[in-house]
Amino acid sequence: RKEVEQDPGPFNVPEGATVAFNCTYSNSASQSFFWYRQDCRKEPKLLMSVYSSGNEDGRFTAQLNRASQYISLLIRDSKLSDSATYLCVVNIGAYSGAGSYQLTFGKGTKLSVIP
Amino acid sequence: NAGVMQNPRHLVRRRGQEARLRCSPMKGHSHVYWYRQLPEEGLKFMVYLQKENIIDESGMPKERFSAEFPKEGPSILRIQQVVRGDSAAYFCASSLPRGEQYFGPGTRLTVT
Numbered sequence: 001r002k003e004v005e006q007d008p009g010p011f012n013v014p015e016g017a018t019v020a021f022n023c024t025y026s027n028s029a030s031q032s033f034f035w036y037r038q039d040c041r042k043e044p045k046l047l048m049s050v051y052s053s054g055n056e057d058g059r060f061t062a063q064l065n066r067a068s069q070y071i072s073l074l075i076r077d078s079k080l081s082d083s084a085t086y087l088c089v090v091n092i093g094a095y096s097g098a099g100s101y102q103l104t105f106g107k108g109t110k111l112s113v114i115p
Numbered sequence: 116n117a118g119v120m121q122n123p124r125h126l127v128r129r130r131g132q133e134a135r136l137r138c139s140p141m142k143g144h145s146h147v148y149w150y151r152q153l154p155e156e157g158l159k160f161m162v163y164l165q166k167e168n169i170i171d172e173s174g175m176p177k178e179r180f181s182a183e184f185p186k187e188g189p190s191i192l193r194i195q196q197v198v199r200g201d202s203a204a205y206f207c208a209s210s211l212p213r214g215e216q217y218f219g220p221g222t223r224l225t226v227t
Contacts, residue, residue: 004157043206043218044158087157102148102160102171103216 003027004106006088012112017078021109023071023088032091033064035073037084038108044087047073078113085110117142119209119219120189127225134194134201136222140209147190148208148216149182158206164190197226 006023013019025033033050048055050062050071061074071088085108091101120139128134140147145165150158160174164184175182179197184190194201204223208216 041204041223043220045218046215101146101210101213101216102163102174103150103158104160105150105157107155107157 002106003104004088004090006086006106006109008107008109010110010112012114013078014114015078015080017113018074018076019078019111020075021073021086021088021111023073023106025069025071025088025090025104027090027092027104028069030069030090030092033071034089034091034103035060035062035071036087036089036105038087039084044089044105047086075111078111080113080115083111083113119144119207119217121205121207121219121222123222124220125223125225127227128197129227130198131196134197134224136192136194136205136207136224137189138192138207138209138219139189140207141217144209144211144214144217146210146212146214147184148210149190149192150206150208150218152204152206152221154203161192194224197224199226202226 004025035047036044037047038044048057050064052064054063059076063072087108088106090104122137147164149161152158162175162182163171179195181193202225204221206221207219210216
C-alpha cells in the first residue's frame with residue numbers, strides 16, 4: 001500500500017463548480033497533514049494545513065479523519081486560476097531529538113477548471 | 116525577503132559526468148531538505164541537513180549521491196557518475212526549526 005494515495009484525476013470542472021479531492025495515508029503515526037498545490041513544472045506551494053477539527057480558508061475547506069486515515073479538500077466556486085495539481089502531504093513528525101521532519105507526498109490530483 | 120534559491124535551474128549532463136546542485140535557504144533558515152521528483156511521480160524525500168550536519172539521509176540512494184550544508188555558502192547535492200535514471204526535478208526546501216518548509220524553484224536535471 002502506498003504511503004499517501006490520491007486519485008490522479010484529471011478532474012475537469014467548469015468555472016464556479018465545487019470539487020472535492022480525497023487522500024488516504026497508511027501510517028497511523030502521522031502527525032501533520034497538508035495540502036500543497038503544484039503548477040506545471042513549478043515548486044510545490046503550501047495551500048493549507050489540515051487539522052482534526054477541519055479548517056477553512058476562503059473557498060477552500062480541508063478535513064481530516066484520523067480514524068479512517070483520510071484527508072479531503074473541497075474547493076468551492078472554482079476559478080480558472082485553481083487549475084493545478086493538488087498534493088496531499090503527510091508528516092510523520094518523528095521528532096527524535098534530531099528534528100527529522102520529512103514530508104511524504106502523494107502523486108497529486110490534477111484539476112483543470114474550464115471556462 | 117528572498118525565497119529559497121536554487122541553481123542552476125536546468126542542468127544537462129552526459130552519462131558518467133558529475134552533477135552539482137546548489138540551494139541557498141531562505142534568510143534566517145538553518146534547516147535544508149532535498150526532495151526528488153521523477154517524471155509522473157510524487158516528490159520523494161532525500162536528505163535533511165542543518166549547518167555542517169546531516170540529520171536524516173534515509174531517502175538518499177546508497178551510492179553516487181551526497182549532500183552537504185557547510186558553515187558558509189549554499190547546500191550542495193552532488194551526484195557522481197550520473198545515469199539516465201537520475202533525470203528528475205530536484206527541489207530544495209528550507210525551514211526554521213519545526214517550521215513550515217518553503218520550496219525553491221527546483222533544478223531540472225537531464226542526463227543524456
